[in-house]
Amino acid sequence: MSWITPKKAIMVAASAEGGTKLNAFDNALLKMGIGNVNLVKLSSVIPAHIEWIEKMPEVPIGMLLPTVYAHIESDEPGSTISAALGVGISEDNNGGLIYEYSGYCTKEEAIEMVKKMVEEGFRVRGWKLKEFKVVVSEITVKDKPAAALAAVVMLPY
Amino acid sequence: MSWITPKKAIMVAASAEGGTKLNAFDNALLKMGIGNVNLVKLSSVIPAHIEWIEKMPEVPIGMLLPTVYAHIESDEPGSTISAALGVGISEDNNGGLIYEYSGYCTKEEAIEMVKKMVEEGFRVRGWKLKEFKVVVSEITVKDKPAAALAAVVMLPY
């Protein structure tokens, strides 16, 4: 088990409303299955040979999990907000890159932004992009504060 | 000993002035007993069965401590700023939630905000709120930059 170089990762995204912006953020985390853990924010590199999982495992309440996330909250009725993470995986799974974007935009625009960033990140490193993956969430604000989140959660085991 | 799921926690708050906003922040940390450690910012869940302590233990200079904190700095004379953390503990101490608020407001307003957030957090989880605790600090800016902080510091042992 190693907190220092994570072994597994999962991509999740959700949007939600709440009584406050922070509660909307919290409610989105709950939908993503990570509302009862502590996120430790990371910059954005995927360890080599990480195993991608599909379902968030059971972990202790309050466990510290290294996480790359993009988020945006708004309480402006009629606004559409989106958060996206673009993940580029290198050949032979020798590491990868994560880029984040969030803003007052549609999910298609957010995806476009992270795709462009992943491509530049690979180009400047001279890495070959084997696979591009994206998680994105979008919500149009109504009468309550809303949040859009996207995350890559890393697990030490 | 585990950095991954903290074992103890302490609630602290203070306000201070300083030569710059960052020094005011630093001076408040010193008053709180955490000026000589490295805070690693967390999102906001309390592990199950955590032990709450009253006094910050002696720890090595520069130790990394997972911490939830709210802070605000200002250099606008006459302004009142406050930072609060609201902590909700569940029945049987099976986990808890921390919500933060900081802004140009009184400490009573900051407490009101975090109380409302904690109540919503418990309601959406279907958890029963056994105890609500709060730490808050407030300061009215005079002629020097000032900071208000509130923190829940977690300890691995």
Next chain:
Amino acid sequence: MSWITPKKAIMVAASAEGGTKLNAFDNALLKMGIGNVNLVKLSSVIPAHIEWIEKMPEVPIGMLLPTVYAHIESDEPGSTISAALGVGISEDNNGGLIYEYSGYCTKEEAIEMVKKMVEEGFRVRGWKLKEFKVVVSEITVKDKPAAALAAVVMLPY
């Protein structure tokens, strides 16, 4: 090996352009030798008896490294931006302090700011400042987004 109280540290700084602000940030990290790790942001205290190194060691891709950093990004042509970290070392290497500054300013102005902050930090603690070190980067924006970064990266071994 200890993630909890780092053993070594290195000071690095760089500026870069990129296709987006985040790519500019990423390109500066690459120049600093830390583009392929995960930075975990710290507040700003140097453990006692830390060993300062000059060259970033080889570490696994995606390793989590506790890092104090200052950064600024801009896409306003003609603007000069700078990021600096000032490091104060105490007598006998019994700990130190790091203060950050970034803004629309020259590197000389950024250095001036962090020097002032380090001096106040030592004065309020009653510590004796043995040595002041600084890392700084500066860039004037042309036709592409640009970033200036300065970092103290800590290593667990």
